[in-house]
Amino acid sequence: MAVAVDVAELVERARGGQQRAVARLISLVEDAHPQLREVAAALTPHTGNATVVGLTGPPGVGKSTSTSMLISALRAEGKRVGVLAIDPSSPFSGGALLGDRIRMTEHAVDPGVFIRSMATRGHLGGLAWATPQALRVLDAAGFDVVLVETVGVGQSEVDVVRLADTTVVLLAPGMGDGIQAAKAGVLEIADVFVVNKADRDGADTTVRELKQMISLARREVRGHSWRQPIVRTVAVKGEGAAQVVEALTEHHTWLEANDELRRRRAGRAAGEVEAIALQSLHAELVDLRGGRRLAELAEGVVDRVVDPFSAADQLIEGLRS
Amino acid sequence: MAVAVDVAELVERARGGQQRAVARLISLVEDAHPQLREVAAALTPHTGNATVVGLTGPPGVGKSTSTSMLISALRAEGKRVGVLAIDPSSPFSGGALLGDRIRMTEHAVDPGVFIRSMATRGHLGGLAWATPQALRVLDAAGFDVVLVETVGVGQSEVDVVRLADTTVVLLAPGMGDGIQAAKAGVLEIADVFVVNKADRDGADTTVRELKQMISLARREVRGHSWRQPIVRTVAVKGEGAAQVVEALTEHHTWLEANDELRRRRAGRAAGEVEAIALQSLHAELVDLRGGRRLAELAEGVVDRVVDPFSAADQLIEGLRS
Numbered sequence: 001m002a003v004a005v006d007v008a009e010l011v012e013r014a015r016g017g018q019q020r021a022v023a024r025l026i027s028l029v030e031d032a033h034p035q036l037r038e039v040a041a042a043l044t045p046h047t048g049n050a051t052v053v054g055l056t057g058p059p060g061v062g063k064s065t066s067t068s069m070l071i072s073a074l075r076a077e078g079k080r081v082g083v084l085a086i087d088p089s090s091p092f093s094g095g096a097l098l099g100d101r102i103r104m105t106e107h108a109v110d111p112g113v114f115i116r117s118m119a120t121r122g123h124l125g126g127l128a129w130a131t132p133q134a135l136r137v138l139d140a141a142g143f144d145v146v147l148v149e150t151v152g153v154g155q156s157e158v159d160v161v162r163l164a165d166t167t168v169v170l171l172a173p174g175m176g177d178g179i180q181a182a183k184a185g186v187l188e189i190a191d192v193f194v195v196n197k198a199d200r201d202g203a204d205t206t207v208r209e210l211k212q213m214i215s216l217a218r219r220e221v222r223g224h225s226w227r228q229p230i231v232r233t234v235a236v237k238g239e240g241a242a243q244v245v246e247a248l249t250e251h252h253t254w255l256e257a258n259d260e261l262r263r264r265r266a267g268r269a270a271g272e273v274e275a276i277a278l279q280s281l282h283a284e285l286v287d288l289r290g291g292r293r294l295a296e297l298a299e300g301v302v303d304r305v306v307d308p309f310s311a312a313d314q315l316i317e318g319l320r321s
Numbered sequence: 322m323a324v325a326v327d328v329a330e331l332v333e334r335a336r337g338g339q340q341r342a343v344a345r346l347i348s349l350v351e352d353a354h355p356q357l358r359e360v361a362a363a364l365t366p367h368t369g370n371a372t373v374v375g376l377t378g379p380p381g382v383g384k385s386t387s388t389s390m391l392i393s394a395l396r397a398e399g400k401r402v403g404v405l406a407i408d409p410s411s412p413f414s415g416g417a418l419l420g421d422r423i424r425m426t427e428h429a430v431d432p433g434v435f436i437r438s439m440a441t442r443g444h445l446g447g448l449a450w451a452t453p454q455a456l457r458v459l460d461a462a463g464f465d466v467v468l469v470e471t472v473g474v475g476q477s478e479v480d481v482v483r484l485a486d487t488t489v490v491l492l493a494p495g496m497g498d499g500i501q502a503a504k505a506g507v508l509e510i511a512d513v514f515v516v517n518k519a520d521r522d523g524a525d526t527t528v529r530e531l532k533q534m535i536s537l538a539r540r541e542v543r544g545h546s547w548r549q550p551i552v553r554t555v556a557v558k559g560e561g562a563a564q565v566v567e568a569l570t571e572h573h574t575w576l577e578a579n580d581e582l583r584r585r586r587a588g589r590a591a592g593e594v595e596a597i598a599l600q601s602l603h604a605e606l607v608d609l610r611g612g613r614r615l616a617e618l619a620e621g622v623v624d625r626v627v628d629p630f631s632a633a634d635q636l637i638e639g640l641r642s
Contacts, residue, residue, distance in 0.1 A: 036630070037628075037630045037631075040628045040629060040630050041628045044625050044627075044628040044629075045625055047625060048623070136629075262623065266616065266619045266620055267619070269619035269620075269622035269632075270615050270616060270618075272629045273615065273618050273619055273629050273632045273636060274603070274606060274607070274615060274633075274636075276629055276630055276632075277606055277636045277637050278599055278602065278603060278606070280633060280637060281599065281602050281637065281640075282595070282599060285595060294591050294594065295587065295591060297591075297594050298587045298588070298591035298594055299587055299590075301365075301593070301594060302369070302583065302586050304366055304368060304369060307358075307361045307362045307364075307365040308361060308453070308457075308590065308597055309357070309358045309361050309597055310358075310362070311590075311594045311597075312594050312595075312598040313601075315595075315598045319602075319640075319641075320640075320641060
């Protein structure tokens, strides 16, 4: 049995800057604590102030170093920064990611920074369900900026980036072929491009290719008045941090001026409401007839007496009766 | 408008070995053609004969080469082989995967082999929805073995492996740290381990570490009478292919002897029925009030007049009224 939590007090403490209260609230929502709804209701009035920035890029691009650099730059401006580091939940990825996370420990003792690794595997509803919940906690706790960081592999992981107000796509020299092959997808999600490791050979080529891609795409996208900037960084040396922050600020101003901020946040809220509703319906489907209904129908499919679409219809009927 | 298809004729031709009919059927189900249900109903009586083998492993392990080797070995036994190659649907991954696929072209002209790349992004319901549908087509078309191949990154991609009767986990020397860090997840999904690139330094270490992991885990898992074998291969030279096929055959025999084959297939069918039902419900939710209901509720969340859980309740109410 879960222990009853004084939600109001916990939210108060989180808003007062207590990191442990923030961590506890995120754990409550991640674990779908029985008081989950109470927590969400208590947080909601305090939300809407955080700027949400997504960071993604292919493996090896220097994502964690870039995140760390960005944290420092935002802290220098006095901003409180929350980080949700989304791990691709593959059984093979444990080792590498552990190493990545260690690079962010320089910020671990800063009370103005809160870093949370989202261990998503097995969560009910997965990333689409859990990430907006954790985001709401950080927003309500008064973090000015929340960075949502994920490596650009896998459907669920990239979808998380769509939660952001502004999405930064990180690239590095020597990935030119990849950029060309995948340009549509990258252009679709990026608001700001960062070419990291810009002191390496090939950086000029990468920037030039990106510029071409952006200008070609602009001819096709009417009414899109935001021109994606390209910022060069050397994250390990902290070079280019100020320019990235400047690009983020400019994009935020553009979002507000074009009512795009509200549109994106409504989209994020719609996705969240949808994910919660689907999760509820899923739980109901699985519970039908004391958990036997789905299994019975599955047996029918295995025995070829019913096709899966008819079985799904019969399953849904159970919800309505 | 989609053109009406003679489903019965198409299924007949696919079962007669016509590759184009097989490809057309997979496209129909992938695109959720209006006659999708008719297709599923026509396929169902012919299903249940294919052995489904999942192959996964970390990037760089030689997955496509191993798949190609396995195809050759199964063909030598006279088996018809279908392959579903699941690409992680990241906007960054285009280039590398294209290269991977090319390595399988040696089988492209063999009428006993059918290879399909699943381009999953944007699909309604995603991989959980589309892959079992494509699997059913290959099963009904009379392929003896269907290989479902995916790189072990990302939640959706690894989940696909759970569709298999037998799952092969590929590893390679020099990934020792990764294995240790991630052993729980890897042990959970693997029925057969293949250590590829076994002619390289460190192969003995990898095999030894794996053996230790397996024997430690066996003490914890009661009643699990299958001991995961470890097969060494050098896929580029075709070495070890016969041993992999032997391990697959042994596992299949074990599955049948322990009623585990039926249990796994029922699990797969349950997942498929669930995914179809959730997809239907999702479509209904999104369509409520001519598509306006979800947007209205999302606006309420952005304006902080309702929390997302209450909004989800209200959305679901619309389904029942």
